[in-house]
Amino acid sequence: MKSFLGKRAIASAISLVGLVILVFFLSRLTGDPTDLYLPVDASQEARDNFRRIHGLDQPLMVQFFQYVGDLLRFDFGESIRRSEPAIDAVLRGFTWTLQLAAITMALVTAMAILIGSLAAFHVGGFFDRLATFFSLVGASAPDFWIAIVAIVIFSVNLGWVPTSGTGGWEFWILPVAVLFIRPFGLILQVVRGSMISTLSSAYVKTARAKGLRNRPIIFVHALRNAMLPVITVIGDQAAALLNGAVVVESIFGFPGVGKLMIDSILQRDFSVILAAIMVTAFAIFLMNLLIDILYAVLDPRIRY
Amino acid sequence: MSHLLEVRNLTVDFHTAQGTVHAVRDVSWHLDRGECLAILGESGSGKSVSASAVMNLIDCPPGEIVSGEILFEGEDLLKMPSERRRDLNGRRVAMIFQDPLSHLNPVYTVGFQISEMMTTHGEPKDKARARTLELMKRVGIPDHENKFDQYPHQFSGGQRQRLMIAMALAMKPDILVADEPTTALDVTVQAQILRLLEELQAEYGMGLLLITHDLGVVAEVADRVVVMNAGEIVESGTAQQVYKAPVHPYTKKLIAAVPGEGEMAEPVGQDEPVLKIDNLRKVYGGFTALDDATLTVLPCETVAIVGESGSGKSTLAKTVLRLEDATSGAAYYDGRDLVSLPAKELFELRRHIQMVFQDPTQSLNPRMSVYDIVSEAFAIHPDILPKAKWKARVQELLEQVGLEAAHMSRYPHQFSGGQRQRIAIARALALEPQLIICDEAVSALDVSIQAQVIQLLKRLQKELGLSYLFIAHDLPLVRDFAHRVVVMQGGKIVEQGPVREIFESPREKYTKDLLTASPHPDPEVQAERRKARMELEKTA
Structure with missing residues (x-):
């Protein structure tokens, strides 16, 4: 039973990692949140600022490893919309x-x-x-x-x-x-x-x-x-x-x-x-x- | 004075999509306290139907009890309110079945299932538990106190049937109905179970209704016997009368078909063996299923491998055919070792060794026509026969096994069990093999059909010069068919020799056990055997 639970946990962990990778990059394909959250006529400076605050200015791979690093500390990041974890x-x-x-x-x-x-x-x-x-x-x-x-x-x-x-x-x-x-x-x-x-x-x-x-x-x-x-x-x-x-x-x-x-x-x-x-x-x-x-x-x- | 149980002029129909089947017609029999009545018949004879009617186990629809009476202590069960009738089941009339594994509920403990018989009929729980333990001990379950909370799959086949018997006897019924109670068991276990049933019958003074296809079982336990064919009773009398002086042609035919009476074959002359198995061994995990088996098969020779379940006889067949890889050892065919042969050479060699399985219903693909089934061999080995000649060859093969060319376009379900096994044999013959391995090839068939298939195999051996490795558990059958016999037990070959030697002067105790446990259709001979068995037990 114990080895069964262990095997199951490992298999599920692997799927979860795959899921995180897939969803992380797929969701980025939907576009830049900046366009949604700032007014159409927002200045470039405001846009850069927004991106910096939410870590969106970094290259995608850097963002990903940053995210994974946070995850390992059980930090799932901040909601942009709700300004809460x-x-x-x-x-x-x-x-x-x-x-x-x-x-x-x-x-x-x-x-x-x-x-x-x-x-x-x-x-x-x-x-x-x-x-x-x-x-x-x-x-x-x-x-x-x-x-x-x-x-x-x-x-x-x-x-x-x-x-x-x-x-x-x-x-x-x-x-x-x-x-x-x-x-x-x-x-x-x-x-x-x-x-x-x-x-x-x-x-x-x-x-x-x-x-x-x-x-x-x-x-x-x-x-x-x-x-x-x-x-x-x-x-x-x-x-x-x-x-x-x-x-x-x-x-x-x-x-x-x-x-x-x-x-x-x-x-x-x-x-x-x-x-x-x-x-x-x-x-x-x-x-x-x-x-x-x-x-x-x-x-x-x-x-x- | 009325009988304990009397069935009068019972007629039962089954309404199916193919029309109405008269399962039993105008059947009458009776059973008294302390006696054993056997209902003897082949598959489809309707032998179980009247007992099912007694137990109210016939589903209506599709079944319909058209007419008749079933009198239990003079009262007609068919007119009784259903609640009272339900209450008789188990309490006054109990039943055991052929296959105890599927007839015990797999998800409840055996203790629960036995005591449930008593709690259902109003016994308090603690009393039921105590009596269950007592019963488990009585039917011979070792270490019964610790087995109470175990599940059916944790017991052996014989023990399961003992548990079924314990369950049936829980309420001390007046009648025990036993529907083929030993058919799924090994002969030595069968002898034990039959003896247990007889002992308990005497102890409880029950009437025992035994439904069977096996004349040997009738000879062993029955006082009277009723012979059924095609839904009708063709003959009845004491077991002795029916065996010694059968009146009806069907009974005569049935008795004549019982194997074990014919001439035993003489050994075939010395020759280069077709198959030479040398220290073949198969280990599954830590379990040795086949332990250093060594034997040879000569041209035109039938070598029978006999043994009970778990003896390793099927493992031997599978490793020789490379359906399973052997752990060590060799099996030489034509000087080449089948066990270590590379795949490509093995493929070519395989056409010389074919197999016929036990259950043709499962070994023939239900969605392929007979033509497809037989000609598939030519599709797999394309260089044997050009496609244009397939049809003629399939026709020839079907005629060889006693079927007709017109059968080619039909499907397996349109044939009887015996015909299906003929199709399987035609398939095995398609590649003109030298050796055919028959794994319990006739065990699933009725006695009269068995005899026909054995005749066919003998004829083909003569005509085509075939060798057979014939795996079986039925000793009388082997006696009539084999040139040489190999006895296996627990993965090991315990004895081998010419058929006459094995049957007339066996050396090993296990072989003697097997021979005395195998029931003989003549009640007198059977009584002798029983005596021999008792003595063998005493000396052990």
């Missing part, structure tokens, strides 16, 4: 995103497993058809469209929930609901498929021959075996949410890391882009690790 802005946004992702995924997982399992138990029945229909619709509907329609119906017309922003629990309803739909549809399908095959397995036959009731057959004997492919997809979907649900966060004015990232790209706020990418990449690394550990917890045959 980039990492502060990112962690603030990430906390919001993390909460949103956690609430959404908890609901998605619980609902998809329950409904998917029951649908698999009654394959071809009315409940199964209904669940399959809605999950397919959910998995294929574009979330930006659902978000906007939901705002029109529930916020504008019915006035039940706020259109955007943050505050009490009512502000969470629409973003969570909109983010819920796609992963729910997808995971429900995977649960259903996986459960259909485990429910026809030999050990389920044994369980029936033992005289077990349906509930323990489904939720004790079949489900745990069916979970392996399911948690792979759950991890995948959770990773997408951790990256920041860019579109949904933007539509609902939700101050998450996705919105922060988009804003920073538009604002050429390089240190924030890099910090955001590193934080989310690290979070995804941790989550993949968690999933690998879950595999071993669920299936005693898997040992690292």
Whole structure:
């Protein structure tokens, strides 16, 4: 287990280094922040001054090694836009995103497993058809469209929930609901498929021959075996949410890391882009690790 | 007086996309306390269907119980409310299955799975635990207290079946249904499990319903036997009656097909060997799978390699064919060492040595037609035959193995198991090899089909002068087919010699163990063997 964790950490560190190099130079391709932050008629002197303050006057390679040197001291640089450490802005946004992702995924997982399992138990029945229909619709509907329609119906017309922003629990309803739909549809399908095959397995036959009731057959004997492919997809979907649900966060004015990232790209706020990418990449690394550990917890045959 | 369990005029259909299949038609049998009834049949005979109906394990749809009654202590199970019926399962009627690895849940401990049988039927947890440990000890799990929290994959095949038996007996059922309980096990383990079942049956006074394809198993344990063919009962009686005086032609055919009764072959004359294996050794990590094997195969000779699982017999085949690299040693074909031959020369040599695998369903590509499968050999070795002649040659090969030219355009799934193995043999013959390695080539087939394939292999040997390295675990089959026998155990060759010598005067204890453990279809002979086995155990 220890050597497995070590190997994983090293592999992830290598990817992270590659990511930093790629994003550092790619973001520089978007242009010079000076053009954005100073008025069009700013003097050359003011421009040089701005560049000097933000270290943009140095050759690109020098800037890069300077940045890497700072990183090694856990200094992620200053945000140009916000005049605060980039990492502060990112962690603030990430906390919001993390909460949103956690609430959404908890609901998605619980609902998809329950409904998917029951649908698999009654394959071809009315409940199964209904669940399959809605999950397919959910998995294929574009979330930006659902978000906007939901705002029109529930916020504008019915006035039940706020259109955007943050505050009490009512502000969470629409973003969570909109983010819920796609992963729910997808995971429900995977649960259903996986459960259909485990429910026809030999050990389920044994369980029936033992005289077990349906509930323990489904939720004790079949489900745990069916979970392996399911948690792979759950991890995948959770990773997408951790990256920041860019579109949904933007539509609902939700101050998450996705919105922060988009804003920073538009604002050429390089240190924030890099910090955001590193934080989310690290979070995804941790989550993949968690999933690998879950595999071993669920299936005693898997040992690292 | 009503029977403990009685099936009356049961008819079960399965509605599939290809139409309705009558799985069993008008089947009746009964089982009493303390007796063992065997349902004997080949694959597709419907032998498991009535037992599945008893256990309520038939999925409806696609299954449909069209008519009949299943009386348990005089009460019809088919009319019973489902909750009461569920409660009978495990408590009054328990079942064990063919493949204990897949029938035990891989993600729960065996202790949990055995005690679950009791907690489901209302026993308190601590009592269930104590009884589980008691049962594990009774069925012969060594160090049972520490094995409670282990998982099925941590046990051997025989131990897994013991655990299944412990689970089935937890509630002291009145009836135990055993569906091919020893088919996946080695012969020596099979003998142990059958004995355990008999002991426990006597101890608990249960009725034992044994479903099997193996006349030897019937001879060993059954009091009465019901023979099924194509969904119908063709014959029934005591095991002795059915074996000694079969009435129905199907039963006669089945008994005639049982191997181990024919003439044993005389050794072939001395000649330069086709294959000479010299101290071949294969080590995986720290595990020696094959330990200095030395043997020869002469022209037109069949050398059988027998042994139980883990004996190294398949490793031997794989290293000779260079599907795996040997750790040390040599295997000379035509004076050239296959183990160290450079890739290019090996490629040319390979056409002279072909292989037929155990399971033709897996060894034939389901998306290739028979023509593609057989002619692929010519595509790989392009200088053998011009493309224009492929079709004629494939036709010739198919006819040689008893198939028709019209079969060329069909796909593997359109054939029966025996026909598929014929296709695999045609593929192996395509390159006109001198040596064919058959790795359990007939083990997956029914007895009557087995006999046909063996006949085919014998005929081809005579016609084409082939040599066979025939890997098998089934001793009676080997007795009828091989010229020479090599017995392997734990990676080592323990004994080798002409077939008569091995079967009539074996020297090594392991060979004797194997021979006495191998069940004979005649209940009388089987009783003798059992006596011999007991004595062998006493002396050990």
